[in-house]
Each structure stands twice: as structure tokens, then as C-alpha cells.
Amino acid sequence: MKKVLLILAALALLGSGYYLATSHTTSAQAASHSNLTGIAFIAGHGGHLAMINLADMKSPTDIQDDRVVITEPGSEMEGTVAGLHIEDVKRQGGIHGSALIGQKLYVGMLDGSVVTYDLATGVESKKVKVGSKFCDAVIGPGGKHIYFEDMADGHVYEFDYKTMKLADKIPVGASVCGIQWTKNRKYAYVSGMPDGTVYVLDWKTKKIVQKIHDDSMTFLHQIRMTPDGKQLWVTSGNEFDPGLKPGTHTPEIVVIDTATNKIIDHIMMPGMGVHDVVFSPDGNTALVTERDYGHRDSSLILMDAKTHEVQKKISVCYSCHGNYGIKVRMDNGDPLLCGLTVAWGMKQKPKMY
Numbered sequence: 001m002k003k004v005l006l007i008l009a010a011l012a013l014l015g016s017g018y019y020l021a022t023s024h025t026t027s028a029q030a031a032s033h034s035n036l037t038g039i040a041f042i043a044g045h046g047g048h049l050a051m052i053n054l055a056d057m058k059s060p061t062d063i064q065d066d067r068v069v070i071t072e073p074g075s076e077m078e079g080t081v082a083g084l085h086i087e088d089v090k091r092q093g094g095i096h097g098s099a100l101i102g103q104k105l106y107v108g109m110l111d112g113s114v115v116t117y118d119l120a121t122g123v124e125s126k127k128v129k130v131g132s133k134f135c136d137a138v139i140g141p142g143g144k145h146i147y148f149e150d151m152a153d154g155h156v157y158e159f160d161y162k163t164m165k166l167a168d169k170i171p172v173g174a175s176v177c178g179i180q181w182t183k184n185r186k187y188a189y190v191s192g193m194p195d196g197t198v199y200v201l202d203w204k205t206k207k208i209v210q211k212i213h214d215d216s217m218t219f220l221h222q223i224r225m226t227p228d229g230k231q232l233w234v235t236s237g238n239e240f241d242p243g244l245k246p247g248t249h250t251p252e253i254v255v256i257d258t259a260t261n262k263i264i265d266h267i268m269m270p271g272m273g274v275h276d277v278v279f280s281p282d283g284n285t286a287l288v289t290e291r292d293y294g295h296r297d298s299s300l301i302l303m304d305a306k307t308h309e310v311q312k313k314i315s316v317c318y319s320c321h322g323n324y325g326i327k328v329r330m331d332n333g334d335p336l337l338c339g340l341t342v343a344w345g346m347k348q349k350p351k352m353y
Helices: 002-014 318-324
Strands: 018-020 038-044 048-053 067-069 079-081 084-087 095-101 104-109 113-118 134-139 146-150 155-160 165-171 176-181 187-192 197-202 207-212 223-225 231-236 252-257 262-268 273-279 285-292 297-304 310-315 326-328 337-344
Touching (some): 038 104, 048 095, 104 134, 176 223, 187 223, 231 273, 310 318
Parallel strands (some): 095 134
Antiparallel strands (some): 018 326, 095 104, 104 113, 146 155, 187 197, 223 231, 252 262, 273 285, 297 310
């Protein structure tokens, strides 16, 4: 039965953005364990979330058991980005970020819809149309709302997850990708993708009060506050220069001191299309998703948050695609991962139905 399911899954990929191939290259995998307990869920353009047990840090290899399938594939560079029409949308699928509340994933899609997936029952809700093209999904202060950042229209969407309805939308920039808050909830930080700017908002008025930028930041993705609230880490993939021209700057993680709103460090990530970061509860470890452009893979990096030393790096896409001869035929052949969510304390991957 399982073989039948695997074959059907592979055929589904064939018809929706992927094709089968026989040639491939070897993808390195880490063998050592981490000291973390939790399950990582990584969203991607393929329309599913890869699952990784952080205790053993093994790459996903099973098309049935190592992923949560939400929708068909899709690409963020189709349709509209920052108000600019890039190209016609070929597929309406693809996901970019998720938030976990209890046993339920709230997933933001590239068509601006929100769906839920219950990890306990395997039940997926109907799509609820909210925005235009969602990037990250972040649980807000107090846990009352989920905030979805829109890459097409530059708004932050405040979503009431209990009623599954839009509560508010906040205009920020041309295209936004992530949001975080200071510990006192006085200010919010929002990453602007194509202008490489971090916007600081007065959270009471929802108005921009400051902009943080330097010339090395040309194309931003998700952002994350350290558990102590002292630093904001900004993933600057720098795939593009201003005007969506080909990127000429090294990918990096930009570190901002939240007491002064000054940039205090640049963690250089050469060759790595860094996209999201999540900190362990003790703040000692950073988990970073990256897009391995040109290598037909995306990866999960385990980094020492204090020394910035990369301790492990595992394949997240090719480790599974290679087992089934699957090769991506959109996004220039690269499987692109995006937002990272971790169920801390979860010891086993949930059963897939």
C-alpha cells in the first residue's frame, strides 16, 4: 500500500511543477545529533512542509512520512511582487510560511490564502482568501492574532485565527516578508524585501517611525527576535539588487541591536540564500533555512547563535527528491524553501494520513 501511495505522490508532482529525472548529484548529510527536542516544519514552493526531527537532524527521505502536503507547487516570482507584474501566474499553489498553535498549522499561501492543517487528525481546512501573496506567518503579541506579510501589496494582515477572518491590515512598504516585536510590545519591526529596509513601527499607532538600512541589504526575507529581545536577526538573501536586478551582494544575516536600532553585525553566508531563522528557547542555537541556488536543493543549518559557527547543514529537498528521481522544473530548477516553524518539545513527527 505504501508503495502505491509513493508512486501516486510522485505522479502528482510530475503533473504540478516537477518532472522525473534519472541523473543527479550526491547531497551531503550530517550524521551527528543535536541537543534540541522538537520537530521543524519548513514551508516551500513545492506546496508542502518538510519535517525534520531536530534530535537526530536527519534529512527527510520519505515522500509520504517526511512532509505535510498542503497544495500544488507555485512560485513567488510569478504574478506581482512589490506592485510590479513579473510574469503570468502558471500555478496557484506554493506556500511560504506557517504558524503553529496547539496541534494546528496555519499556513500562508502564495495566492494570499490561509489554510489550516490539524497535525493530530490530518484534516485540512478550506482555503480562506485574505491577501495577495503571503510570505511569513507570525503569532503576534499575546497570541490573539497571526500576522501574514504580503509580498505583492506590502501590507501586514492581522488575522483572527479563531474566527478565520481578517481583523485588520497595515500598509508598510511595497513588499514585506517578516514581522517581530520588542518585548514591551511598543515597537514592531517589518522587513521590506526589494528595498532592503527594516521598518520600525509604533505598534500603538501602526505608523512607521524609523527605517533601518545599509547598502549591503538589497533583498530581505524573514526576521527573528532573539529570546532575550536584545537582537533582531534579518535574513538578507540579496538575490536581487534594487529594481529587482540580478544580485551582486553576498547573502548575510544582519544583526540589529534593538536598544539602539543600529546594525551591529553582518554574519556572512556566501553562496547561501538565507531565508528564515528560528532560535532555540535558550537562545544558544539558531536554525537557518537556506536556498542552495544552482545545486537543486535547499538546506537547514544549525548555527551557534553566540559564535555564529555553522555546526551542521543538512539537505531538506534533494535528500527526498533524489530517492524518487524527482527534479524541479520551475524556479530555474531549484526547490525553494521559505519559512521555518518549530514545535518545541515534540519528539516524533506526526503521522501523515
